[in-house]
Every structure is written in C-alpha cells, then in structure tokens.
Amino acid sequence: MAKTIIMDHPLIQHKIGWIRRKETGTKDFRENISEIAMLMTYEATRNLQLADVEIETPICKTVAKEMKGKKMAIVPILRAGLGMVEGVLTMIPVAKVGHIGLYRDPETHEPVEYYCKLPADCGEREVFVVDPMLATGGSAAAAIRMLKEKGCRKIHFMCIIAAPEGVERMRKEHPDVDLYIGALDEKLNENAYIVPGLGDAGDRIFGTK
Numbered sequence: 001m002a003k004t005i006i007m008d009h010p011l012i013q014h015k016i017g018w019i020r021r022k023e024t025g026t027k028d029f030r031e032n033i034s035e036i037a038m039l040m041t042y043e044a045t046r047n048l049q050l051a052d053v054e055i056e057t058p059i060c061k062t063v064a065k066e067m068k069g070k071k072m073a074i075v076p077i078l079r080a081g082l083g084m085v086e087g088v089l090t091m092i093p094v095a096k097v098g099h100i101g102l103y104r105d106p107e108t109h110e111p112v113e114y115y116c117k118l119p120a121d122c123g124e125r126e127v128f129v130v131d132p133m134l135a136t137g138g139s140a141a142a143a144i145r146m147l148k149e150k151g152c153r154k155i156h157f158m159c160i161i162a163a164p165e166g167v168e169r170m171r172k173e174h175p176d177v178d179l180y181i182g183a184l185d186e187k188l189n190e191n192a193y194i195v196p197g198l199g200d201a202g203d204r205i206f207g208t209k
Contacts (some may be wrong), residue, residue: 004167004179005043012039016160016183020198026207030083033132033205036160036182037087044128044158044180045092048072073098073119077131077143080202084130084158098122100129100146102139104192111142123151132201134162134181135194137169144174160201161185163194 007013015032018024024032051068054061072092076082078101085097101115119125127147134140134157144155157170160182170179185194193199203209 001171001175002178004171005181006184007040007043007180007182009039009043012036012182015039019160019204020196022199024204026204029204030206033083033160033201034087034090037084037130037158038090039087040158040160040180040182041088041091041128044156044178048126067094071121071125072096073122073125073127075100075118075122075127075129075143075147077102077129077139078115080133080205081129081131083132083201083205084160088128088130088158092128095128096122096125098127100143102142104136104139111139113142113146116146118147118150122147123153125152126154127152127156129155129157130159131157132160132205133194133197134159134166134170134179135188136163136192137166137173140166141169141173144170144177156180161194161197163188 015036019029019032049068050065052063053066055064072095074088074095075098076085096119098118102111102113105112129143156178158180162181162184165188187195189195
C-alpha cells in the first residue's frame, strides 16, 4: 500500500491556522494556500529519482545530482485546486499542468465531470494531483480514476485539509496512490463539509463566497 503522510512541519501548521480563520480575507487566504502547497511539495517530492551528471564548477569537473527524467505534471482539480498550482510550480518549474473539472452534485455529493485537459504524454509523467480539500473523497477518487484511464501510473495526491472519510475512500479505491495531507480533521458534517475545516476553499480563494 502507498504512503499516507500527515504534515507536521511548524510552518505548514502555522499557515493552516491562518487559512482556517473566518476573518482571513481573500488575498491572504490565496497567498497562504499557495505557500502551503509549496512547502508540501518539498515533502511530496522526497522520493523522486536522481541521476548523476558530470558538470564543471569554476574550480574543476565533478559529478552532481539532477532530477532523473524531469517528466512531471501537476493536475489541479478545478476550481479550488488552481490555488495550489503556483506554489507547486515554484518548486517544480519544469512541470506541465493539466486540468480536471469536477463539481459535486448537491444531493448525492458525488462528482460530475465537466472538463479534462492533460499533457499529451501524461502517462509517462509523475503526476501530482492537487486539491485543497479532501472531504468525501469522491472528486479526488474520480480524478485519479480518469488519470489511470489515460495511462498514468505514477500518481500522488496532495491536499491541505482532509476528513477521515475521504482518506478511507482513497485508500480503498486507490491504494497505490501516495497521499500528502496538511492536516487531518475530525469528520464530515451533514452537508459533507469538513469539520472544523475552513469553509469552501474555492469561494475563499476566488472571493466568490
């Protein structure tokens, strides 16, 4: 089974505290989401493969390390996932970006697809799916299922806040996908919102609440 990593870095936890607060405005919320994503990427890329390469310093020739293959992709789940892209790209600027559009049916709480655009060679890439919230797990599970149908095999999922129900679903449906989580919260409420959570991440990122 793949890894489930709950981040415990003080900087990540501090910034999550800021985005939870209802008085945090759109600008600060958006900036902190991006910064948290950047910090989480440091941990999520820990096991990427390196290759030896011969270089020349101002002093002499030596062998250095560089990313092996350099083929990575970031796939945000629209729309809230867009808030994490810039932070991840800060750490992995060579990555290509795909997009998967899903919305949650208000009655069934299940995901409905409305958009999918991926790099042509996505199946050859190490893919990082990003979404600030993992609530029921429906959207994340559906997005990863779509990626697998496109031939993607090396898939990781990053979220800032997760509910136990979403983690359980992901572990059941995609036991081969590493999960990187900023904070694991208590539960889902009757409306399938994470408790204590932070409200609707998309509305708070884009100022549409």
